[in-house]
Amino acid sequence: MNTIDDLCDRLKGYLPAEEIQQVRRAYFYAEQAHDGQKRSSGEHYVTHPLAVATILANLHMDHQALIAALLHDVIEDTGISKEAVARQFGEAVAELVDGVSKLTQIKFESKAEAQAENFRKMVLAMAEDIRVIIVKLADRLHNMRTLGALRRDKKRRIARETLDIYAPIANRLGINTLRLELEDLSFQAIYPMRYERLRKAVQQVRGNRKEVIKKIQQRLQERLEQDGLKGRVMGREKNLLSLYRKMKHQKKSFSDIMDVYAFRILTETVDDCYRALGTVHNTYKPVPGRFKDYVAIPKANGYQSLHTTLFGLSGMPIEVQIRTREMEAMANNGVAAHWLYKAGQTDRPIAEGSHARARQWVKGLLEMQQRAGDSLEFIEHVKVDLFPDEIYVFTPRGDIMEMPKGSTPVDFAYTVHTDIGNACVACRIDRKLAPLSAKLQSGQTVEIITAPGARPNLAWLSFVTTARARSAIRHYIKQQQKTESEALGRRLLDKALAQFDVRLEQLPEERLKPLLQEMEVTSLPELLEAIGLGKRMAYVVARRLLDDVEGASQTSQDEGSMIIHGTEGMVVSFARCCRPIPGDSILGHISFGSGIVVHRDTCRNLADIRDNPDKCVSLRWADQTVGDFGVNLKLEIEHQRGIIARIATLVTEMDANLERISVDERDARLSTLTLEVQVQNRVHLARVMKKLRLIPEVSRVVRLR
Structure with missing residues (x-):
């Protein structure tokens, strides 16, 4: 079992003595705060925050993150306040602890809604300080390591949540060491028998193939030395979950998947990476179309490496990854490497770049969170964003944009800017006009054609891939419907008031206030929107407004039919039963939640309600009606x-x-x-x-x- 002394010994490698002393003080503070509390396994509770801090120490996180890890449960589980933590350890640590504490469970209608709401809070906390999520990932990793004491159903639920949300976040932030272990432990908890059989099969194969691997490794190492390259060749282990997924999705047997030999070559410089690539291609023939250059074009999470596949002895495939030692640290630690290099007081743009990319991603999540209707809609968008298989396309200026596989020009337009997506009408791919639903391929140049007054099409939702595009389209359409229904509601209420020779503008504000309270709405626009969507009847609202107004005499009900222009948008639709067109005599049916449905006045579907002013409204076509x-x-x-x-x-x-x-x-x-x-x-x-x-x-x- 780890102790605080073990942790402090580990920290001596990269933190100054005064910061290590603060970490030690935080441990004793946490130990006192959690005194008497036990975990499900029966251990003292303080062993959990200590283990979380140890995981972060392995990532070389800064002392504030380590203190937050030690204190991450004190606000939630003990009587200690955020202010008390701030007085003892500073405002930055208190904010971190508070951010992690806010991610705890609260009561919801369903587990799915609870998970979604927790994730929404996580994004808000990440936007303040990205270290919040790194502490949370370490917390989740230790919980996964100690699942043994829990019931079977609870184990599976926690493991499924880890696989759906936490492992993909670790991947998106480039923290590969955490991702691999989270995936491994989740796979073990969800499918214990499959995990065990696969683990034993891998161990057996590893033993059988030891000689072949050693032979290939030695040959590659010798060739590098002959070419005067400083590089180290290592065998590479395959993750059990990725093996299982490959077998399942590609419908291949274990022997087919394990017939691939995987190696990694670590070099000193980027130049050496490309020279090492030439060496391995001279040693074994490369497989056409299997080379990927993530050094020149890094992945969205900052991952950099050269990938190639070779024909080995007897035609067996050899997968080789070539990267610098710095890239290896980035691949394992991702965004956490930002603090590792910061602590070393060295200027490492590679780590800064990864941190900037992570901040950009979180900023995008925050925009989606603000636009989403509820937590479940938000998490639906984000799950798409968490599993990208990237392609790389170019803007007309030659800038590289990384997009998820299957993206369309509409996704590209929204990635550039929301306003460009909203005004998009057409596109050119490699200078040729193409449909907006075309699937983009890596290396293509995409140009978006916009037009003033253009707006998103509801049909786009059937083919867009990115969460950003889907969320922006839905948000725009909701706002558009709100605006259109408010305008229609005003027209309907004006028409209803006109029967009493009164206009809405003539009514004093004091008369509106009691009505708004009675109708349980906060403002006049909200009431007008409800009328436009058919949730409130204009005639009833008009009568209620004028109950005691002197001189409000009712005129003929047919006076002043409402005019239909054909450009009203989503709140005025045309019935498919009788298909009215300009020139037909028409009548409007007020449909709950949909606004007005225009029918021909001879339509049999209106026979029972045509004289009901709450359900029907008199309509006529404008002199210049627009549309088909x-x-x-x-x-x-x-x-x-x-x-x-x-x-x-x-x-x-x-x-x-x-x-x-x-x-x-x-x-x-x-x-x-x-x-x-x-x-x-x-x-x-x-x-x-x-x-x-x-x-x-x-x-x-x-x-x-």
Whole structure:
């Protein structure tokens, strides 16, 4: 078991004596605070914070993070306040301890909601200080190491949460040592039998292959020395979970997966990395298309290395990773290396770069958190962001952008800037126009074409990949619906008030206040939005406003029909049952949560409610209505080669869009054709129908009602 003396001995390697003394003082403070408390295993509670601090010491974290690790449970589990911690150890440590404490469980409707809310709080804490999450990861790692004392179902739940959230975060921050152990322990807790069988199989194979590995390792080492390169060749172990996932997803047997020999070469400089690559390619033939250069273009988490696959003896594959010692430290410690180099007082831009990337990622998470409707929606976005398999594309200026695999030009536009994504209308990939739903490939140059007044399309949600794009589109559409429903609500309330010869602007504010309280809304815009979405009835609100207003006499209810322009957006939709178009007599049905649904006034679906002012509103078309409106036409035709193509061509020539066509054969000679056509108004429809009737094979054309 580790003791505080063991920890302090370890810290002597990289921390000054006065900082080590502060860490020792924090341990005794924690020991006193947790006096009498025990863990599930029966050990004294203070063994847990000490173990967490030891994990962070292995990452060479600074003394403030170590003190926070020792005290991370004192605010939550003992009577000690944040202010008391600040007085003893400083404001920075108190903020760190408070940040980690805020991530504890609170009561929720469901476990999923609790997990999501905890993750949302974690992002807020990370935004303040990224060390919060590093302490939390170390805390989770020690909890995973000591799962043995818990019930089977609780073990599986904690392990599943670790695999879903904590291991991917460790990966995203580049802390590989923590990620590998978290994954290994989670796999062991979720599938103990599979883990054990795989572990034994790997041990057996390792013993059988020892001679072959040694032979390859010696040959590579000799070739490096012959070329005058300082480099060390090591065998590389495969992670059990990644082995299991490969077997499962690639549907390969254990022997197929383990038939690959993996090595790592550590060099002194970046130049040596590329020279070592030439050496290994001269020793064994490279496999085409399997070379990846993460040195020139690092991964999103700061990982840098050259990857290549070679044909070894008898054609067996050899995987080789080549990196500098500095890159090796970055691959293992990731963002934690920032504090390691800071403590050594050396200027290491590689560590600074990783820290900056991590800060940028957390900033992006914070933006998503602010836009998301609730914690569950937020975690849905983030899970996508936590499992990226990157591609690298170029902006027209030649800047490199890293994107998750499967990204589209819309994802690219939102990665550049939210405003560019919102105004995106088209794109060019490698200078050629391409659809916005195209899947991007590494090395492509992407140019986004924007237009003033353009806005996101709801259909984009079906193909975008990145969490940032999905969250921004949903946020914009929610805001758009809010604005449009508020404007519609104002029009509906004005129309209802007009029946009493009153305008909304004429009503004093004191009259509105009691109504807002009664309707349980905080402001007039919120009330208007509820009216626009059909959650409140404009007529009822108008009557309530004017209950005791002198001179408010009701005029004819049909006076002043509301005008429909066709540009109202999401809060005014057109019924599919009767397909109204400009020129038809129309009536509006106020639908709860959807605004107004426009029907033709002869529509049978409105028969029971047409006289109910709470459910229906009188409408008329504006003189200049904008847009295309769908109608269904039924044609009776004689069979003739190419007749359907002629009908489709004629519809297009008449400036109408043919949306859908279906054929129902009546007999060997006659068929019924149903067309869905987009037209501007009744006059336009009449012209289309007249032209269709002139085709000799068309015996009848009618509009379906």
